[in-house]
Amino acid sequence: MTAPVLEIALLQVRPGQTPAFEAAFAQAQSLIAGMPGYVRHDLQRCLEDDHRYALLVWWETLEAHTVGFRGSPQYQEWRALLHHFYDPFPTVEHFVDVTPGRLPPS
Template sequence: MILELADFSIHAGQNAAFEEAIARGMSTVISHAKGFEGFKLNHGIENPQRYVLQIFWTTLEDHTVGFRGSPAFTEWRAIVGPFFAAPPVVEHFELIGKSA
């Protein structure tokens, strides 16, 4: 399993609308992508304009080729992109250990 970690900074005062957009984008776009295995959304405490989105993919290519190379990526960005105060930072991680 691959973890996509996306770090977002959004415009001030847009939290509720951004959270709704993320939920809509996940349910209507990303959840239908090949290799999608789930997600978690975390909201910053010290910085309320910061969010960290974790998306779990079966393979790296499911995200980088299958999803990002598809029209669905354009749909996703149209839903969440207007809230970005800066381009998101996106990285991928491979699970090497976990607790029970």
């Protein structure tokens, strides 16, 4: 098995909207978790700026995110629930683990 792809999105939430964002995310996370190729996710809030979050989503392949999820009706629901909270709109990047000496997942 190949290493999963890590999607990282740094989210800047509009001032005063963090409680509403976290509530909406609690609802939205089931949309992403049910997608083919989804592995797991974490949402982390920044200690230095409580309106900044890091969304980490692991996928089996890049296409599971970029084609599968983004091309799905679930993405449209995700977008409706969450995208209005962001200013500016987040940049999303994808990474693979290249840690020296780490064994690949079995």
